[in-house]
Amino acid sequence: MVKAADRAKNPARSSVWLEKRAARSGGGPAGLDRDRIVAASIRMLDEEGLAKLSMRKLATELGVTAMSLYWYVDTKDDILEYAMDSVYGEIDLAAVDAAADWRDRIRLLALDYRRMLVRHGWMSPSAGQYLNIGPNAIAVGQKIHDTVAETGLSLDRRPSAMSAVFQFVYGYGTVESQFGRRAAEAGMSQDEFYVESVNAFRDDTDLAEQVEGLKEILDERTSHDSLSVIWDRDFGYALDVLIAGIEVMVAREAEGA
Amino acid sequence: MVKAADRAKNPARSSVWLEKRAARSGGGPAGLDRDRIVAASIRMLDEEGLAKLSMRKLATELGVTAMSLYWYVDTKDDILEYAMDSVYGEIDLAAVDAAADWRDRIRLLALDYRRMLVRHGWMSPSAGQYLNIGPNAIAVGQKIHDTVAETGLSLDRRPSAMSAVFQFVYGYGTVESQFGRRAAEAGMSQDEFYVESVNAFRDDTDLAEQVEGLKEILDERTSHDSLSVIWDRDFGYALDVLIAGIEVMVAREAEGA
DNA sequence: CCAGTTCTCGTACACCGTACAAGGACTCTC
DNA sequence: GAGAGTCCTTGTACGGTGTACGAGAACTGG
Structure with missing residues (x-):
């Protein structure tokens, strides 16, 4: 020892x-x-x-x-x-293998990773602080690597595609889980906590003046759907962007070759 | 008080x-x-x-x-x-306005944000833990919002595009800065620290067996370029993916309309 | 039963954030 | 210049933290 x-x-x-x-x-x-x-x-x-x-x-x-x-x-x-x-071992790698193609595999991996971060609110701060090289973390990393390899992207582009997707997931999961943590600490649901925060924000004239447009957009979004629906939808849309972006890069490489 | x-x-x-x-x-x-x-x-x-x-x-x-x-x-x-x-005030928003179009603006914002995270290694852990709603943080947020609006993306897609880009930057900056912090704590340059880490990794047969292919790829990458070059290039490539992805989503919306 | 290993515990140290109340330093008024 | 009142600084103390160290209990094999 x-x-x-x-x-x-x-x-x-x-x-x-x-x-x-x-x-x-x-x-x-x-x-x-x-x-x-x-x-x-x-x-x-x-x-x-x-x-x-x-x-x-x-x-x-x-x-x-x-x-x-x-x-x-x-x-x-x-x-x-x-x-x-x-x-990290909670991420279901076997389910990933069962997916139809690399797009679904990325979606599954990303969703599972995000859910894990949200389920364990202490993970984001910790994962940022330590090397993540335990057996389970490595297994996840390798699965991500293999999945990105399937896209057909050239070798020296793969690490950037990996990080584009999974650093995004890390960032997204961090925000989502820390928001949940704060709500829980205040003894509220996420939606209640959100409303309270926006109200406190509105009362602060200095801050409120600065943003104008932004707040209305936020209000509009949350008046229709609950926060958890919004989290899910935004996450899905963002993955669409990432996957579309990878497809473009693959196509460009094919043209260039 | x-x-x-x-x-x-x-x-x-x-x-x-x-x-x-x-x-x-x-x-x-x-x-x-x-x-x-x-x-x-x-x-x-x-x-x-x-x-x-x-x-x-x-x-x-x-x-x-x-x-x-x-x-x-x-x-x-x-x-x-x-x-x-x-x-947050160190991010040069005026320089962003001078950029030619939204693509360059996103690139500038992302690069400045990343550099800020790396320059101040304590930022990533802190930013994850507190609400980022000081005047400077809000100003950056609004600039990001305005820039994404320029893409022509529909209103309900913008938040996801924003997070796709800037949660990625946050994740990337986190990893990069924490790696730098660890290297500094060990009293080494990043490249030295990297070599040491890979060696320690290689000596651990359990871990080494598990990865096989992965390690060779890492070796290959680092034998040509220094780590800081690799950080920069991967980051640029990832932004290419993200920007291409946004362009696709904009085009799809135009078709659908 | 005894020797040796494996495990648990009590004590102690140096640190942390911060509550509280006393008192020094400055400013303003007469 | 004296006094009052405010503003700022400080000493002390409390209840925590991670963990080093050494004594001793519990279990194991001979």
Whole structure:
């Protein structure tokens, strides 16, 4: 095991995954176990949020002292990395294979990824902070890679197409999930929270003056549909844009060749 | 002023910007000032990173006690919101107006936004966590909105096009800046850090087996060009995809009408 | 039963954000 | 110049945080 203080110095140790470490298993008095720790941390993260998770609380939840956890894990960050990879595993890669063509595959992957980010509001901040190179995250990355390869896009264009789609999904999922988190913290539904926010916004004359047109558009959109419908539709439209864009690039390459 | 404990309860107070508060100005013994505090915090954030910024250190930097800051600000979060909006102001909106057409405008906005995220590594995590509704952020948002309107896209498609482009930029900038941050923490250049990481990756047989093809592609790309060249090129290609996609959607709407 | 390993715990340290109340510094009025 | 009132700064304290360290409990194999 590696002390937390040593971790930062060596880039090869900047992630749990870049170091061979046997998963120390339970059998001790408390029946602890890395899997149990990670599962409990995911449950607590989903319920209470990233900011509220502490080693002491997690330990209490497991009927144990904070320091007991450090037998199975070097650092709080490690737990987050394990938790992250675990939820990457929720993306259903088998369902992706069943899709008809690369367009549907991209749509499925993107939707599943987005849903995962929204389901686990702590994922966006975490995914931005750590290297995402656990086995499940890598499997997802490879599936994305394979799918983009199917488009026929040339090799040196593929990484940009991958990031165009999936960095978008990350950004979209981040906004959506953080909005949901804030609503939940205020004890409201998303729609209620949205109305409250717009009202607070309207009361602030400085801000309101600055935007004029923008607010009416937002009002118009939300008067017809609930926020979750809007999230879904906008996301679908954006994927249309991305897929159309990839098709164009493929066609241009075909012409040029 | 509002106590930190009260902030969470009221959604109308979930941001500094949603509350009328005069900027309390200096004149006291220490010559403190909200602008000075925000400027100092940005400097420290850029140099030391988000995790290292504390009220006590920031105060020391300003030759003052931690509690003095609370005269000008309710909360540490407030400082971050002010700092965020301040760097949104670094995006050169006037330059965008000078561009020839909406394609160039989108490119300029996206590039400036990305550069800002990379320049200030603490922005990505912060922007994901707070509402971005300070005056400068709103101004950027409105410029994006106006630019997308120029494409001729119908009203209900615009938000999705906006997010397709700028959520992508956010995701891309996040990855790029966090990679840079990690490299800096390890005391290396980005290219050195990349090589080290790939080597550590290669040494891990479990991970290495899983990817096979992927690694060769990465090697091939980085053997020709430095990472910063690759970042730039991939970003440009991805914008090509997005712009092409928008053009297709505009054309489809024209046909349908 | 005993030795050795595996696991748990109590204590402690250095830090964090910030509530509260005392008091210094400046400004304005007479 | 004296006094009042406001503006600003500070010291102290509370309840948290991650985790280093060493003692000791529990379990395992001989």
